[in-house]
Amino acid sequence: MKTDLQLIQEVKSGAKQSFEVLMLRHEKFLMKVVVRMTRDLDAAEDIVQDAFIKAYKRLHIFEGRSSFRSWLYQIAVNTARNRFRKHSRETLSAETVEQAVAAEAENKLMAVDVRAILQEEIERLPDRQKTALTLRIFEDLSFKEIAEIMTCPYDTAKANYRHALLKLKERLQGNLLLKGWSQTLPAQFSVMEMGGTQVEVDG
Amino acid sequence: MSDESGATDWWWIEYLENEMDPGVEKDLELLLQHSEEDRVSFEHIRQLREWLGSCDPVKDWPLEDRIGRVHRKVMREIEKDTYFAPPAATKSLSV
Numbered sequence: 001m002k003t004d005l006q007l008i009q010e011v012k013s014g015a016k017q018s019f020e021v022l023m024l025r026h027e028k029f030l031m032k033v034v035v036r037m038t039r040d041l042d043a044a045e046d047i048v049q050d051a052f053i054k055a056y057k058r059l060h061i062f063e064g065r066s067s068f069r070s071w072l073y074q075i076a077v078n079t080a081r082n083r084f085r086k087h088s089r090e091t092l093s094a095e096t097v098e099q100a101v102a103a104e105a106e107n108k109l110m111a112v113d114v115r116a117i118l119q120e121e122i123e124r125l126p127d128r129q130k131t132a133l134t135l136r137i138f139e140d141l142s143f144k145e146i147a148e149i150m151t152c153p154y155d156t157a158k159a160n161y162r163h164a165l166l167k168l169k170e171r172l173q174g175n176l177l178l179k180g181w182s183q184t185l186p187a188q189f190s191v192m193e194m195g196g197t198q199v200e201v202d203g
Numbered sequence: 204m205s206d207e208s209g210a211t212d213w214w215w216i217e218y219l220e221n222e223m224d225p226g227v228e229k230d231l232e233l234l235l236q237h238s239e240e241d242r243v244s245f246e247h248i249r250q251l252r253e254w255l256g257s258c259d260p261v262k263d264w265p266l267e268d269r270i271g272r273v274h275r276k277v278m279r280e281i282e283k284d285t286y287f288a289p290p291a292a293t294k295s296l297s298v
Binding site: 016019020023024027028031032035036039041044045048049052053056057114115118119122133134136137138143158161162165166168169172173 | 277284
């Protein structure tokens with residue numbers, strides 16, 4: 001299987017069909033992260049489309065210092081930002097969304113659906129923590145890839161992820177309904193039975 | 204070993220993410236076997252991570268059609284584009 005870099009070289013030499021292979025490799029990832037950002041399928045469709053076309057047109061400046069996927073992600077994020085800036089009157093600002101989510105979270109303190117609570121709490125996380133957490137948990141990316149996407153050192157990506165997780169834990173523990181969360185565990189508790197995640201992390 | 208500041212939680216996260224040094228990993232496993240307090244603390248993190256895995260808000264969104272449409276539109280645009288057109292064949296001047 002050809003690497004992304006090989007495919008990019010082929011595109012630069014005029015083989016447009018190689019770009020299609022790149023798209024097939026990364027379009028699902030990109031659509032998911034953009035939909036997660038916008039929560040709007042139509043907007044996400046436009047942003048992903050623009051991002052791929054921009055990526056194609058800027059391929060000559062791609063030097064391969066980061067992965068193609070993280071480069072593509074950056075283009076999509078910038079495209080989304082520009083779009084929201086342009087449509088700021090029609091679209092809720094990030095601040096408004098955050099306030100609305102926070103208020104809603106308070107109202108729903110007594111909700112029994114842990115998933116709903118967590119989804120709200122994820123929305124309340126600072127941007128970089130939320131990015132690290134969602135890329136790790138939902139996209140199963142290594143910390144190396146996350147660091148590339150976030151354009152930060154490996155340890156910073158990991159620290160953002162940890163802070164996010166600990167903040168969520170703290171907020172869940174603050175929820176009265178979850179006070180009894182795993183208070184006791186069987187004495188014969190074994191690490192082997194816990195099925196720790198097998199996520200491969202480079203470096 | 205457990206404290207209220209959550210400092211040990213960092214260790215559990217390292218452990219769950221397979222980021223822990225193998226030597227320290229063994230010590231932690233031993234600790235988990237002998238300290239109920241640490242078992243509870245570890246289990247909170249493990250359970251939270253497991254819950255988070257099922258929390259993707261867009262997991263069930265119908266994306267396939269959208270992706271297909273984007274794919275077709277982008278490829279149509281690219282087909283029209285001549286930026287990366289293959290270099291024209293150069294004629295040899297030599298006889």
